[in-house]
Amino acid sequence: MKHxxxxxQPLSYEAALQYIKECTKFGxxxxxxxxxxxxxxLGHPEKQFQGIHVAGTNGKGSTIAMFEAVLRAAxxxxxxxxxxxxxSYRERFVVNxxxxxxxxxxxxxxxxxxxxxxxxxxYGAPTEFEVGTALAxxxxxxxxxxxxxxxxxxxxxxxxxNVIEPVLSVITxxxxxxxxxxxxxxxxxxxxxxGIIKKGxxxxxxxxxxxxxxxxxxxxxxxxxxxxxxxxxxxxGITVNESGTAFTVDSPVYGRLPVQLSLIGxxxxxxxxxxxxxxxxxxxxxxKISKExxxxxxxxxxxxxxLERMVGVTSPKLYFDxxxxxxxxxxxxxxxxxxxxxxxxxxxxxxxxxRPSREMxxxxxxxxxKVIVTTVPDPKSTPLEELAATFQACxxxxxxxxxxxxxxxxxxxxxxxxxxxxxxxxxxxYLRSVLYNIQD
Numbered sequence: 001m002k003h004x005x006x007x008x009q010p011l012s013y014e015a016a017l018q019y020i021k022e023c024t025k026f027g028x029x030x031x032x033x034x035x036x037x038x039x040x041x042l043g044h045p046e047k048q049f050q051g052i053h054v055a056g057t058n059g060k061g062s063t064i065a066m067f068e069a070v071l072r073a074a075x076x077x078x079x080x081x082x083x084x085x086x087x088s089y090r091e092r093f094v095v096n097x098x099x100x101x102x103x104x105x106x107x108x109x110x111x112x113x114x115x116x117x118x119x120x121x122x123y124g125a126p127t128e129f130e131v132g133t134a135l136a137x138x139x140x141x142x143x144x145x146x147x148x149x150x151x152x153x154x155x156x157x158x159x160x161x162n163v164i165e166p167v168l169s170v171i172t173x174x175x176x177x178x179x180x181x182x183x184x185x186x187x188x189x190x191x192x193x194x195g196i197i198k199k200g201x202x203x204x205x206x207x208x209x210x211x212x213x214x215x216x217x218x219x220x221x222x223x224x225x226x227x228x229x230x231x232x233x234x235x236x237g238i239t240v241n242e243s244g245t246a247f248t249v250d251s252p253v254y255g256r257l258p259v260q261l262s263l264i265g266x267x268x269x270x271x272x273x274x275x276x277x278x279x280x281x282x283x284x285x286x287x288k289i290s291k292e293x294x295x296x297x298x299x300x301x302x303x304x305x306x307l308e309r310m311v312g313v314t315s316p317k318l319y320f321d322x323x324x325x326x327x328x329x330x331x332x333x334x335x336x337x338x339x340x341x342x343x344x345x346x347x348x349x350x351x352x353x354x355r356p357s358r359e360m361x362x363x364x365x366x367x368x369x370k371v372i373v374t375t376v377p378d379p380k381s382t383p384l385e386e387l388a389a390t391f392q393a394c395x396x397x398x399x400x401x402x403x404x405x406x407x408x409x410x411x412x413x414x415x416x417x418x419x420x421x422x423x424x425x426x427x428x429x430y431l432r433s434v435l436y437n438i439q440d
Contacts, residue, residue: 009110013102016109017089023128034119034126035160038134041115045141049079051164052278055152055193056172056206058327062263062271062303063172063206064149070275070297071147072096074289079148081136081161083129086305086429088440093136095143108139129153133160157195167285168278169196169225171216172206173270175327186212194219202226202281207270226284228277230270240266240338242309242317249273253280254291260299264307265335272298305428307335310435316346317418318411320432322425325355329363332422336367340418344369348411348421348431349387350376350404357382357390360423369416370397374407376424405434 011019039046052067054060064080071078077096085091093100112134116126140148152159171193174186190212197203203225205216213229220227238247244262247269251257257276261268275298279289310318323332336345347368351360364371373387384400391398401407408431411419421431432438
């Protein structure tokens with residue numbers, strides 16, 4: 001590193017979080033100038049580990065969780081950088097399954113401050129995500145990580161994470177989201193996501209509409225990379241229940257794979273295929289991961305807040321799911337229909353105002369008995385009366401409870417057998433902290 005922690009007064013954990021929070025006022029500023037300049041002053045920590053770069057609309061986190069679990073089962077020292085977090089900001093920075101400690105976060109940010117302040121004087125203040133990206137790369141380098149799973153924050157082409165030169169790129173399922181920044185068509189969004197495709201770096205193309213797959217394939221070919229399409233896999237025997245998802249897939253590299261996941265839903269099959277396809281591509285580069293290590297890792301993978309059965313709550317059966325856009329809501333509803341066929345469930349729901357209320361209400365309404373709408377702990381939360389009226393217009397009984405903790409208590413009082421809290425990940429994270437009394 002070019003800068004020493006001694007160049008700055010050491011930060012406490014609380015001061016470090018406040019410093020990062022202050023950066024949120026600079027909003028979203030796409031571009032690579034600021035992050036590149038920061039990393040240059042730090043001696044390019046992002047070059048000290050091998051990276052797997054994951055973009056997409058939905059499925060990024062689950063794909064990363066499965067990838068990391070397999071790599072750890074194979075003996076690699078791994079890391080992951082994901083966002084947003086559910087309860088603690090420290091969840092974004094994980095090494096070998098353990099969150100960064102409070103002391104490590106404070107020490108690492110202290111290391112960064114001089115570089116950040118120098119860059120601010122030239123390019124303007126970095127965003128919170130840019131600071132988090134620099135913090136992740138620096139921490140992973142200090143920890144001597146071998147492989148880091150890096151999730152794109154938004155888009156791809158101008159996302160701060162796109163400064164890395166990965167060994168593998170993955171583009172998960174694409175759908176309409178963040179349209180105010182990425183464009184209002186799938187084609188425009190695919191163009192932005194395809195920005196992570198690097199010359200000669202192999203690419204996994206997740207489950208896509210045919211036109212989008214063809215578009216991504218053309219980009220891959222133009223950039224001289226190899227691609228693996230997950231749609232080519234022959235999958236049989238899919239079963240989905242309260243315990244997870246099982247299926248069999250034939251792999252050219254690994255042969256017949258009887259996969260068992262603790263993650264629930266058919267959409268997790270597609271996410272798992274992203275991992276298998278990626279490992280096949282890496283095997284062509286000399287990576288040695290056995291069939292046993294692959295299956296063991298997949299079985300151990302967990303990803304909180306994604307159709308997660310909440311431990312300790314038996315009546316009703318309570319699930320948390322961060323279905324924050326229509327595509328996620330469709331996956332949630334499809335899973336509910338398969339696990340609990342013919343059954344209506346009670347929802348607790350809150351969302352940000354940049355997500356389509358009517359479309360999401362109509363989707364959830366397919367399996368909803370009633371809905372409690374509540375406030376997301378975020379200034380952009382959708383007004384409750386508006387949200388309740390939207391569900392009622394779809395023929396779904398809806399009540400409002402502005403306090404999300406009180407809304408959770410109300411949900412737990414239901415006489416229904418299944419209840420689901422969903423919508424914004426900020427909401428599900430807050431509810432998790434309430435349910436388990438978690439304080440960071």
